[in-house]
Amino acid sequence: MAQVSSKCFCSVPLCSNSKQKQPYLSFHSFPAEEELRKKWVIAIRRVRGRIFKILRNSTHVCSAHFEPQDIYVTPKGKTWLKKGAIPRRFSFSRCCLRQGDH
Numbered sequence: 107m108a109q110v111s112s113k114c115f116c117s118v119p120l121c122s123n124s125k126q127k128q129p130y131l132s133f134h135s136f137p138a139e140e141e142l143r144k145k146w147v148i149a150i151r152r153v154r155g156r157i158f159k160i161l162r163n164s165t166h167v168c169s170a171h172f173e174p175q176d177i178y179v180t181p182k183g184k185t186w187l188k189k190g191a192i193p194r195r196f197s198f199s200r201c202c203l204r205q206g207d208h
């Protein structure tokens with residue numbers, strides 16, 4: 107079960123970033139703490155249910171949705187989120203979301 111997550115992709119609506127296409131991005135799995143996790147779900151405007159489930163190691167949010175100051179790189183080159191960081195950069199926060207075409 108120790109497969110490398112090459113199939114990392116972003117679960118944010120309208121975002122199609124994936125590790126394969128955007129290897130320069132980092133992909134962050136949902137936080138373990140329930141409270142913070144809820145904030146993430148609200149932030150990305152998803153509703154947990156039949157369509158959207160948070161699965162450990164396979165539900166990710168890419169680093170494009172985090173403020174640069176919320177991300178830090180360890181001396182070993184790993185990208186981590188600061189404690190309590192919440193995704194807040196979305197294409198849908200800039201325009202009206204109701205029309206799905208553009």
Ligand SMILES: [Zn+2]
Pocket residue numbers: 116117118121122123167168169170171
């Ligand atoms: Zn994304």
